[in-house]
Amino acid sequence: MASDPARVLDPEYPNLPVEVVDAWRNAPENVVAEVIDGELSTMPRPAPRHASAASIVDQSLSPAFRWGRGGPGGWIILPEPELSLGARPDLVVPDLAGWRRERLPTMPDTATINVVPDWVCEVRSPSTQRHDRFKKMPMYFRHGVGHAWMVDPEAQGIEVFRRTAEGWLLVLSASGDAVVRAEPFDAIELALATLWAW
Numbered sequence: 325m326a327s328d329p330a331r332v333l334d335p336e337y338p339n340l341p342v343e344v345v346d347a348w349r350n351a352p353e354n355v356v357a358e359v360i361d362g363e364l365s366t367m368p369r370p371a372p373r374h375a376s377a378a379s380i381v382d383q384s385l386s387p388a389f390r391w392g393r394g395g396p397g398g399w400i401i402l403p404e405p406e407l408s409l410g411a412r413p414d415l416v417v418p419d420l421a422g423w424r425r426e427r428l429p430t431m432p433d434t435a436t437i438n439v440v441p442d443w444v445c446e447v448r449s450p451s452t453q454r455h456d457r458f459k460k461m462p463m464y465f466r467h468g469v470g471h472a473w474m475v476d477p478e479a480q481g482i483e484v485f486r487r488t489a490e491g492w493l494l495v496l497s498a499s500g501d502a503v504v505r506a507e508p509f510d511a512i513e514l515a516l517a518t519l520w521a522w
Contacts, residue, residue: 339412348415359415360459367452370419377477377519378403378419378447384519388512389422395512398425399442408436409467416460419475420445443508445473461485465492471508480520482506 334345344364351357355366370378382403388395401422408415421441428439444464446456456474464472465487472492474483481499484506485492498504501517 337413337415356417357415358417358460359413360463361414362412365455365459367455370447371449373477374419374447374449376522377475378445380519380521381445381447381473381475382420384514385422385509385512389509395509399423400425400428406436407441408438409440409463413438414463414467416463418444418460419447440467441469443471443473444469445475448474448476448478450478461492473506475519477520480516482516482519 332342334340334342337345340359340362344359344362347364348357348359351366354369356369357364357366359365382401385399386401387393389397389399390401391397399422401420403420404417405421406415406417407421415436418441421437422443423439424442427442428437432439446452446460448456453476461472461474468487470487472485472487474485476482479499481497482504483494484496486495486507487493496504496506498516501515503513503515505512506514
């Protein structure tokens with residue numbers, strides 16, 4: 325007697341379609357695979373302009389907020405962490421994510437982190453901007469992320485969003501060589517020109 329396909333479940337992710345989990349696990353090395361609302365999306369790995377901007381955001385924030393050098397400390401900031409959010413779950417890889425240290429006090433032993441970040445940063449590219457804005461931003465809101473940055477190296481701009489009861493509130497939009505204080509890291513100034521430099 326053939327097994328009932330409806331009963332085939334992945335033991336780690338029983339709430340996701342097994343074929344989606346298989347495709348996510350076996351995605352080629354040259355793509356970023358994510359599962360949002362039970363659907364698989366694959367995107368190309370970041371291009372140099374994209375990777376450089378993400379790296380510079382990390383380098384600009386980590387000394388003051390992770391290590392407490394010239395800033396308040398108290399954060400864990402990670403590049404491209406694999407997140408498993410919610411019971412279903414959503415399996416995503418933000419360009420950067422940050423947690424207040426008291427919410428992630430010890431290093432997880434698992435490959436994915438299931439603690440919702442306090443902050444995420446997505447570096448937009450032409451191939452990912454629709455996915456970032458229309459799939460990932462609502463998903464981050466649904467899971468309770470407190471702040472989200474959208475950095476666009478092509479347009480040389482940044483948008484900073486704060487989660488409110490009504491939805492994402494745009495609290496900062498700046499571009500070019502502006503010097504800004506961007507929530508939740510507004511204890512220091514961020515020179516946007518450094519984000520676009522090579």
